[in-house]
Amino acid sequence: MQSIIDIKQLSYRYEKDVVLENINLSVEKGAFLAIVGPNGSGKSTLLKLVLGLLKLQKGEIYLFGQEINKFKNWDKIGYVSQKANSFNTGFPATVYEVVASGLTKKLGLLSFFKKEHSEKVLASLDAVGMKKFKDRNIGELSGGQQQRVFIARALVSEPELLILDEPTVGVDAENIKAFYEMLDVLNKNKAITLVMVTHDIGTVSDKVSHVACLNKHLHFHGLTNEFEQMRMEDLSSFYGHDVQMLTHHHEHGGM
Numbered sequence: 001m002q003s004i005i006d007i008k009q010l011s012y013r014y015e016k017d018v019v020l021e022n023i024n025l026s027v028e029k030g031a032f033l034a035i036v037g038p039n040g041s042g043k044s045t046l047l048k049l050v051l052g053l054l055k056l057q058k059g060e061i062y063l064f065g066q067e068i069n070k071f072k073n074w075d076k077i078g079y080v081s082q083k084a085n086s087f088n089t090g091f092p093a094t095v096y097e098v099v100a101s102g103l104t105k106k107l108g109l110l111s112f113f114k115k116e117h118s119e120k121v122l123a124s125l126d127a128v129g130m131k132k133f134k135d136r137n138i139g140e141l142s143g144g145q146q147q148r149v150f151i152a153r154a155l156v157s158e159p160e161l162l163i164l165d166e167p168t169v170g171v172d173a174e175n176i177k178a179f180y181e182m183l184d185v186l187n188k189n190k191a192i193t194l195v196m197v198t199h200d201i202g203t204v205s206d207k208v209s210h211v212a213c214l215n216k217h218l219h220f221h222g223l224t225n226e227f228e229q230m231r232m233e234d235l236s237s238f239y240g241h242d243v244q245m246l247t248h249h250h251e252h253g254g255m
């Protein structure tokens with residue numbers, strides 16, 4: 001099985017503060033990994049290192065089998081930062097335009113927008129269930145709908161790996177299940193490897209294949225069902241307070 005991300009003995013510090021210590025983590029092709037950890041546990045720092053936004057200090061990162069310092073195929077990686085809630089209702093762009101802007105990076109601002117590009121935009125919107133909103137102003141949508149549009153924007157350049165920073169933040173409780181179902185379709189039908197980061201253990205769905213618990217160190221990394229079997233006391237001591245988890249899934253007999 002091909003490793004999409006391979007992290008070896010990674011440590012990172014901001015001045016004197018060590019925020020990641022000896023992290024070893026592999027993400028295989030086709031996985032849907034949730035990296036969970038409390039606020040300040042180093043999740044964003046880890047993402048920034050993987051995205052090449054922070055310089056490696058200690059350890060190694062391989063992307064698609066290639067050392068990160070030599071890696072050039074950034075088109076293979078889509079990234080959705082935590083911005084779904086940051087649009088006010090006056091933001092002057094339609095859903096279609098926001099998604100199309102994901103292509104201009106590749107095409108250049110002045111290039112001719114061809115029919116095939118328009119088809120890609122519509123296909124991406126369709127994949128996240130937002131095609132019917134294409135002419136709406138982005139600012140008029142709910143947080144969860146905006147989040148879907150930003151995912152469509154990342155999909156338009158057809159990434160093989162999609163990295164999502166706190167994607168469920170703008171999504172209200174009753175829409176979480178449908179949101180994960182949409183991610184599940186991207187993962188399974190479109191064969192996109194997914195990595196998401198969340199501080200909220202309660203939103204980790206059974207659609208996720210693997211879980212990594214990060215708090216400076218990697219405390220657990222394995223299959224989601226192994227994670228579910230972890231004792232609540234272990235999770236609570238990892239978080240430093242009581243945790244509520246996995247309230248959503250297994251229609252019958254689930255937690």
Ligand SMILES: Nc1ncnc2c1ncn2[C@@H]1O[C@H](COP(=O)(O)OP(=O)(O)OP(=O)(O)O)[C@@H](O)[C@H]1O
Binds near residue numbers: 019037040041042
């Ligand atoms: N630029 C920086 N300079 C100094 N310290 C930083 C910097 N960025 C983050 N930190 C510190 O590093 C630690 C890890 O931060 P990081 O943002 O990676 O955590 P996180 O798990 O993503 O948190 P959250 O869930 O709150 O977003 C925190 O203690 C934070 O204060």
